[in-house]
Amino acid sequence: MSTPIAERLGIEFPIFAFSHCRDVVAAVTNAGGFGVLGALAYGPERLEIELDWIDEHVGDKPYGVDFAMPVNYVGKGGGEEASFESLDAMIPEQHRRFVEQLLARYGVPEMPAELDGGPVAAAGLGVDDMGPNQVQVCLDHAANVKMIVNALGPPPQYVIEQAHAAGMLVGGLCGSKVHAERQVGIGVDVIVAQGTEAGGHCGEISTMVLVPEVVDAVGPDVPVLAAGGIATGRQMAAALALGAQGVWTGSMWLTVSEADTNPDALENLLAATSRDTVRSRAMTGKPARQLRTAWTDAWEGPDSPGTLPMPLQGILHNEAGRRTQRAHARDLIGFPVGQIVGRMNKVRPARDLVLEMVEEWIETTERMSAMLGAED
Numbered sequence: 385m386s387t388p389i390a391e392r393l394g395i396e397f398p399i400f401a402f403s404h405c406r407d408v409v410a411a412v413t414n415a416g417g418f419g420v421l422g423a424l425a426y427g428p429e430r431l432e433i434e435l436d437w438i439d440e441h442v443g444d445k446p447y448g449v450d451f452a453m454p455v456n457y458v459g460k461g462g463g464e465e466a467s468f469e470s471l472d473a474m475i476p477e478q479h480r481r482f483v484e485q486l487l488a489r490y491g492v493p494e495m496p497a498e499l500d501g502g503p504v505a506a507a508g509l510g511v512d513d514m515g516p517n518q519v520q521v522c523l524d525h526a527a528n529v530k531m532i533v534n535a536l537g538p539p540p541q542y543v544i545e546q547a548h549a550a551g552m553l554v555g556g557l558c559g560s561k562v563h564a565e566r567q568v569g570i571g572v573d574v575i576v577a578q579g580t581e582a583g584g585h586c587g588e589i590s591t592m593v594l595v596p597e598v599v600d601a602v603g604p605d606v607p608v609l610a611a612g613g614i615a616t617g618r619q620m621a622a623a624l625a626l627g628a629q630g631v632w633t634g635s636m637w638l639t640v641s642e643a644d645t646n647p648d649a650l651e652n653l654l655a656a657t658s659r660d661t662v663r664s665r666a667m668t669g670k671p672a673r674q675l676r677t678a679w680t681d682a683w684e685g686p687d688s689p690g691t692l693p694m695p696l697q698g699i700l701h702n703e704a705g706r707r708t709q710r711a712h713a714r715d716l717i718g719f720p721v722g723q724i725v726g727r728m729n730k731v732r733p734a735r736d737l738v739l740e741m742v743e744e745w746i747e748t749t750e751r752m753s754a755m756l757g758a759e760d
């Protein structure tokens with residue numbers, strides 16, 4: 385069983401797996417899927433190390449790299465204004481006080497100076513200064529990197545041009561039909577139609593409604609991957625029935641044995657039900673689905689000063705995150721994750737999940753075909 389996009393990329397199964405963790409990317413790729421490294425937090429030097437490592441572990445198999453270069457963020461254009469120091473200085477005292485009070489309520493101490501890890505990474509930080517070099521690192525790995533994907537809006541034009549010149553596909557995450565049409569209009573080859581169930585930044589339309597809408601809007605020549613709430617073969621069969629050429633998954637890889645998810649977050653993910661997520665700006669400044677925690681509740685509460693725009697909210701969140709993790713303050717420790725978290729109850733190897741998904745997809749498709757046969 386295959387689909388045109390799987391054939392074009394030379395992969396066995398049209399299962400795309402987004403992960404920030406290179407071990408997961410390599411494991412899914414080696415199991416016949418297409419791992420995609422989330423490179424948002426990696427500067428060019430670190431990205432080079434990650435991609436070299438993946439290359440060494442996947443042989444000649446293809447994989448992808450994902451960036452989140454937003455259309456709008458504070459510091460757009462780069463330069464001195466976009467330095468970590470000047471963005472950090474823009475965070476109002478009122479917001480810092482709100483965070484201090486919240487952390488104090490949960491017994492989270494200050495970070496000792498000797499453990500301060502320097503500037504945190506955050507979505508929307510360093511986009512202009514690091515972006516071109518990050519893309520160059522991907523181009524240098526074009527023997528294996530066969531697709532570059534962008535989230536939070538259309539990729540910058542230079543990304544599309546350089547990727548195409550290197551023979552790579554360009555993908556874009558979209559949460560609405562209009563955004564999908566706009567991306568195809570500027571040269572994006574593959575649309576990831578991501579429903580509101582998804583972990584991370586997401587729109588408001590459900591996968592079930594969004595995918596066929598996008599498929600019909602972009603036409604038969606543009607491959608669409610369905611994202612949001614997909615982790616089983618039945619869900620994969622449903623996605624293909626909706627017209628997608630593959631599934632783009634994220635949450636399910638957070639709890640595999642290869643993942644580097646921090647132990648407290650992992651416990652929270654394993655315990656969560658499908659009701660325990662919320663779409664909130666509290667983590668990055670843009671709406672992102674994540675575990676509901678005391679942190680997300682507080683930002684929605686009556687004392688909240690209101691969230692800040694990207695990347696200021698992300699800086700505040702990630703600085704606090706270092707402290708909450710050190711203190712193991714589990715009530716405050718969230719994670720971007722989708723509603724599928726309710727099924728993520730056990731730690732298992734990524735390969736097993738890929739193969740189980742494929743098996744169930746085949747069984748489901750056979751079951752559906754048999755229904756037709758029964759009519760004869």
Ligand SMILES: Cc1cc2nc3c(=O)[nH]c(=O)nc-3n(C[C@H](O)[C@H](O)[C@H](O)COP(=O)(O)O)c2cc1C
Pocket residue numbers: 402422423424450451452534535557578581582583584585611612613614632633634635636638719720721722723724
């Ligand atoms: C922890 C986490 C981080 C994510 N970060 C990004 C990101 O940096 N860039 C991106 O394109 N998508 C990101 N996503 C979204 C995924 O690419 C994917 O669309 C989504 O996880 C699919 O829905 P699912 O979570 O229900 O599988 C993230 C998702 C998760 C769970």
